[in-house]
Amino acid sequence: MSWFTEFPHLSDATLRDLRKLVDESFREFTRAWGGTFETVFEPLRLFLIWSENLMLNTPWPVVITVIGLISWFASRSWQITAFTILTLLLIGWFDMWDDTMRTVSMIFVCTLVAIAVGIPIGILMARSNRMQAFVNPILDVMQTMPSFVYLIPVVMLLGIGRVPGVIAVVIYAIPPMIRLTNLGIRLVDKDVLEAADAFGSSSWQKLKNVQMPLALPTIMAGINQTIMMALAMVVIASMIGVQGLGQPVLRAINNQYFTMGMLNGLAIVGIAIIFDRVSQAYGRRLQKHLEISHG
Template structure:
C-alpha cells in the first residue's frame, strides 16, 4: 500500500531554517522579548496589581456607563468582576488583563494598517487573504512551536501567539468596513479637495468605525480564547488555574477559573460592543429607553 506514495517531507528543511534563524538572530529576538516584557507587560501588570480593587471596579463602572449609558448594566458588570475577587482570583485577573491589553494593543497596531493597506490594493488583498486564512485555520499548537524556538518560554511568546491568533478578524473587518464606505461619500470628500490621507481619516475611517470596532471586539474575544493555551507556555493568570485543574483533576478549581474567564469575556465584550456603536446610535437607544419609561397618552403620570 505504501509503495505508491512518493517520499515528500519538508520537516528537515523547516527545522534547518529555524535553527539557522535562531543561531543568527537569537540575540535580536531575545532583545525584542526583553523590550516587550520590560516596557509593556511588567509596567502594565505592576500598575494593575497595585491599583486598589475598589478603584479598578470604579474605573470599569465608569467605562461601562460611558459606553452603554445604562446604570443597571454598569452595576451588573461591576458586580461580575467583584465576583472574581470573591473567588480569590483578583491577582490572576490582573495578570490576564495585562496580557490581554498588550496583545490587543499589538494586534491593533498591526491589524489596522494592514486592513487599510488591503482596502487600497486588490493585489495586496488577494496576496494576504491566504495568509489570513492560514492564521485562522492553523492549529494554535503548530505556530506555538516556532514562537517557542525564537522566544523561549514565558509571557512574551504567549503574547505573540495570542496576537497571531487574534489578528485576522481585525484585518478583515477593517478592510471590509473601508471598502463598504458609500462611493458618493468618497466623491463628496474628493469634491471638497480632500487629499488621500484626509479622505482616509475624515471620511473612510469614521464611516468604517462600526466595522473596525467589531474587528477589535473579535480580536479581544479571540485573545481571551487563548488564555488557557497561553498558560501552557509560561503565561500566568486565570488560565494557569484552569491548566492546574486539568493536570490535577481538580474540577472545582478549573471550573471556578473558567467561570472567571467567562465573566471577564462578558464584561469586555459588552463594553467594547457598546463603544463600537456610533454616538448617534447610543443617543437613539437612550431616547428609546426614556420613551419607554414615559406614560402613554391618557395615562396618569
C-alpha cells in the same frame, strides 16, 4: 494493485530527511537571530510588565471603580455596568483577583498590539486589491491553523515567557482586526467619497476625516472579535509560561481539580462577557451617532 489501495507517498527515509532539514534550518535561524528578536521585543516585555504591575498594585476598589466608569461611559447602560462590577466583585470574592488582573493586562497589551499592526494592514488592503489578494490567503491560514501550532516557532525563537505568549496570542487573534478594518473602509458610501473629492480632499484627508470615522463601528466589531479570540487563547498560552487565569485551568486539567477549573473558567467567561457587551454597546452608540450626524 497496492498502488490502488494504498495512497502513494514519499518514502519514510525521504520524509525523515526532509523534516530533519527543515527543523535544523529553523534551529540554526533561532540560534543566529534569537538574541536580535529578544532585543526587538524588549520594549513589549517592559510594557507588559508595567501594565501587569499597574493592575496588580492598584487597590481593588480603584480598579473596580475605573472599570465600572469605563463600562458606563462606553455603554451608557446601567445593566452592563452593574454586571461588570458584580462580576469583578465575585472574582475577588473567590480569590481569583490577581490572576484576573494579569489576564486583563495581557489582553489589554495584545489588543493594543493587534490594533497597531492590524489597522494599517487593513487600510493597505482596502486601498489595494493586489494587497488584499496577497493578504487574504495568509489570514485564511492564520484562522484555520490549530492554535497550539503557533506556540512551536515562537517558543523556539524566544523561549518560555510573557513575550512569546503575547506574540502567539496576537498572531491567533489579529485576523478579524485586519479583515473588518478592510471591510469597513471598503463599505464607505461612494457618494460620500465623491463629495470629499469635490471639496479637494487629499487621499490622507479623505482617509482620516471620512473613511476611518465611517468605518469605526465595523473596526470596533473587529476589536471585539480580537479580544474574544485573545481570551480564547489564554489557557493555551499558559502552557508557555503566561501567567493569569489560564494557569489554574491548566493545573486543574493536569490534576483533575474540577472546582478550580470551573471557577477559573467561569472567571474567563465573565471577563469575556464584560469585554463583549461593553465593546458592542460602544459600537452601537458609534453607529447611531454617525447615522444622526450624516442623516
